[in-house]
Amino acid sequence: MKAGDGSAGAKRRAAEAAAEAVEDGTVVGLGTGSTTAYAIEAIGRAVADGLDVRGVATSRQSAALARDAGIPVTTLSAVEGIDLAIDGADQVANGDLIKGGGAAHTREKLIDAAADRFLVVVDDSKLADRLDWPVPVAVLPDAEGVVADRIRELGGEPTLRPAERKDGPVVTDDGHLVLDCDFGELDDPAGLAAQLSAIPGVVEHGLFVGLADATYVGRDDGVDVIE
Numbered sequence: 720m721k722a723g724d725g726s727a728g729a730k731r732r733a734a735e736a737a738a739e740a741v742e743d744g745t746v747v748g749l750g751t752g753s754t755t756a757y758a759i760e761a762i763g764r765a766v767a768d769g770l771d772v773r774g775v776a777t778s779r780q781s782a783a784l785a786r787d788a789g790i791p792v793t794t795l796s797a798v799e800g801i802d803l804a805i806d807g808a809d810q811v812a813n814g815d816l817i818k819g820g821g822a823a824h825t826r827e828k829l830i831d832a833a834a835d836r837f838l839v840v841v842d843d844s845k846l847a848d849r850l851d852w853p854v855p856v857a858v859l860p861d862a863e864g865v866v867a868d869r870i871r872e873l874g875g876e877p878t879l880r881p882a883e884r885k886d887g888p889v890v891t892d893d894g895h896l897v898l899d900c901d902f903g904e905l906d907d908p909a910g911l912a913a914q915l916s917a918i919p920g921v922v923e924h925g926l927f928v929g930l931a932d933a934t935y936v937g938r939d940d941g942v943d944v945i946e
């Protein structure tokens with residue numbers, strides 16, 4: 720499930736502006752999705768021009784893009800820390816995010832939260848006054864039914880995310896299923912995040928509350944940076 724359908728130009732502008740924040744000799748967290756892909760390409764061009772960075776990918780997709788772009792790829796366990804992470808989002812409101820449109824939010828949260836600085840890159844179609852996009856929840860396969868029951872008790876409507884060009888559900892890079900959980904407009908994202916995290920069988924949810932340091936918003940005529 721993907722939110723927003725902003726222009727490729729707006730995505731590219733946001734991503735390329737954020738990529739300029741990558742400094743020599745650093746470790747960069749590489750997010751997942753069509754907007755972050757532009758940042759990976761831009762970092763790759765900088766590497767070709769002599770920038771020394773190592774990338775930690777949040778998905779098979781971003782690892783493959785990074786390798787294609789010429790960025791040396793390493794793993795979280797092989798580095799002492801992550802200096803900067805750049806990642807997309809499905810919806811942004813008041814600096815909080817819903818992520819997981821690409822079912823990569825488990826590794827994305829791990830790496831984005833580990834970074835000293837986390838930059839979000841979106842086009843302006845992703846901005847909202849309040850979060851209301853269905854929250855992706857990654858679950859252990861055997862826990863799908865019990866987690867869905869608990870989500871309903873919390874007032875959400877869970878839908879098992881179906882795969883495309885494969886019968887059955889989406890299976891994440893790490894072997895989890897994804898429930899897209901519609902809670903309507905979120906009055907208390909932090910409270911819901913805590914409730915979701917407390918459900919046994921939930922691996923990770925796509926509410927990123929208070930994690931972003933800055934949001935780069937691409938528009939048709941430029942980029943706004945919201946700190």
Ligand code: 5RP
Nearest residue numbers: 752753754807819820821823
């Ligand atoms: C993947 C994500 C993506 O960052 C999110 O879906 C945004 O993707 P895009 O830039 O293609 O709109 O959270 O799990």
